[in-house]
Amino acid sequence: MRITSGKVIVCSPGRNFVTLKLETEDGLYGLGDATLNGRELAVASYLGEHVLPLVEGRDARRIEDIWQFLYKGAYWRRGPVTMTAIAAVDMALWDIKGKSLGVPVYQLLGGASRDAVLVYGHASGATIAETTAAVARYAHRGYKAVRAQCSVPGVTHAYGIGSGDHYEPAKTGLAPEERWSSERYLAFVPAVFEALRRELGPDLHLLHDVHHRLTPIEAARLGRSLEPHHLFWMEDPTPAEDQDRFRLIRQHTTTPIAVGEVFNSVFDCHRLIEGHLIDYIRATVTHAGGISHLRKIAALAEVHQVRTGCHGATDLSPVSLAAALHVDVSVHNFGIQEYMPHAPETERVFSHAYSFEEGTMHPGEAPGLGVDIDDVAAAACPYRRAYLPTARLEDGTVHDW
Numbered sequence: 001m002r003i004t005s006g007k008v009i010v011c012s013p014g015r016n017f018v019t020l021k022l023e024t025e026d027g028l029y030g031l032g033d034a035t036l037n038g039r040e041l042a043v044a045s046y047l048g049e050h051v052l053p054l055v056e057g058r059d060a061r062r063i064e065d066i067w068q069f070l071y072k073g074a075y076w077r078r079g080p081v082t083m084t085a086i087a088a089v090d091m092a093l094w095d096i097k098g099k100s101l102g103v104p105v106y107q108l109l110g111g112a113s114r115d116a117v118l119v120y121g122h123a124s125g126a127t128i129a130e131t132t133a134a135v136a137r138y139a140h141r142g143y144k145a146v147r148a149q150c151s152v153p154g155v156t157h158a159y160g161i162g163s164g165d166h167y168e169p170a171k172t173g174l175a176p177e178e179r180w181s182s183e184r185y186l187a188f189v190p191a192v193f194e195a196l197r198r199e200l201g202p203d204l205h206l207l208h209d210v211h212h213r214l215t216p217i218e219a220a221r222l223g224r225s226l227e228p229h230h231l232f233w234m235e236d237p238t239p240a241e242d243q244d245r246f247r248l249i250r251q252h253t254t255t256p257i258a259v260g261e262v263f264n265s266v267f268d269c270h271r272l273i274e275g276h277l278i279d280y281i282r283a284t285v286t287h288a289g290g291i292s293h294l295r296k297i298a299a300l301a302e303v304h305q306v307r308t309g310c311h312g313a314t315d316l317s318p319v320s321l322a323a324a325l326h327v328d329v330s331v332h333n334f335g336i337q338e339y340m341p342h343a344p345e346t347e348r349v350f351s352h353a354y355s356f357e358e359g360t361m362h363p364g365e366a367p368g369l370g371v372d373i374d375d376v377a378a379a380a381c382p383y384r385r386a387y388l389p390t391a392r393l394e395d396g397t398v399h400d401w
């Protein structure tokens with residue numbers, strides 16, 4: 001089953017997406033998500049200029065061999081651009097294999113380990129009262145787990161504050177520079193979760209994203225101060241380049257730690273996992289080398305009692321969400337899946353078999369990944385350059401966004 005052609009579709013139905021469509025001599029095609037938020041054209045170019053000429057003519061059934069060929073054969077290993085491009089090829093090949101055998105991809109990954117996948121939604125507000133109301137709206141819609149973010153008094157841009165229930169950090173045009181104060185944040189956040197527990201009770205799972213903004217000792221303080229409110233997790237408490245620094249956070253708090261949405265490979269997280277320094281690994285299909293590589297990360301995590309919590313923001317396309325759901329439903333050590341519903345414009349371009357019900361999702365029973373793209377609708381939504389924001393401290397020093 002030879003791969004005959006590959007097409008890179010760059011479109012902007014509500015936000016930018018890069019989608020790979022691989023076609024075979026049998027008339028089948030598979031889709032892969034190659035979206036790297038704010039750097040979309042770099043991946044599109046890498047795919048078009050370097051990867052596709054290498055995969056055309058290869059046997060689409062040899063998924064692992066093609067993965068290794070693209071990874072080892074590039075000589076320049078890892079990095080978000082390269083791994084996102086490899087991920088897109090890998091997803092498209094799993095899609096083709098599922099379609100050729102007439103089964104959903106999760107059946108090829110060992111079958112279902114659970115009936116449905118627990119997901120969490122995103123709630124935020126300008127005040128504690130608004131945030132509480134937003135979390136309550138999710139609970140009324142059936143969500144059993146909600147991420148809560150709140151504006152911080154005196155900080156012009158706290159991370160994760162949306163308009164209504166929608167949150168989209170990438171902005172068209174050049175990157176906005178935001179101002180940040182860890183001191184003000186640390187003093188305020190415990191009151192947010194105290195109010196949430198007081199108003200909403202003990203049963204709802206509450207999550208919070210620190211978005212890499214604290215030092216290890218600050219993160220340890222935050223984790224300890226949130227302990228009475230028993231969070232499901234504290235996400236990305238500090239940048240993870242220096243994996244050993246998580247030991248300090250771990251030694252000070254029992255608040256569970258989730259890390260890894262920016263990771264590209266098992267080499268970014270094996271020390272965190274083997275050292276039992278985290279509870280959830282957030283790597284996901286699109287940015288961590290596809291279904292094949294994410295499964296290896298999940299397998300290592302399983303050995304060390306770390307569970308998965310795949311990144312699922314709206315900058316990951318419906319193709320990526322579907323691929324994550326196939327992995328989620330199949331691996332034994334699944335923890336939770338992030339779910340931000342895509343904009344209506346996005347849903348008009350991508351149709352999908354996955355569904356949401358009562359705080360859980362299922363990838364559906366369509367052969368392959370169960371996602372399709374309307375090429376004509378995609379072409380009607382041309383790419384618009386957009387950047388993620390950057391952050392500076394109050395004195396002007398560049399900080400982690």
Ligand code: KDG
Pocket residue numbers: 037169209211261311312313314315338388
């Ligand atoms: O592209 C960056 C976003 O995906 C990221 O800011 C979202 O942190 C995020 C999350 O947890 O969804």
Ligand code: MG
Pocket residue numbers: 209211235236261
């Ligand atoms: Mg995050």
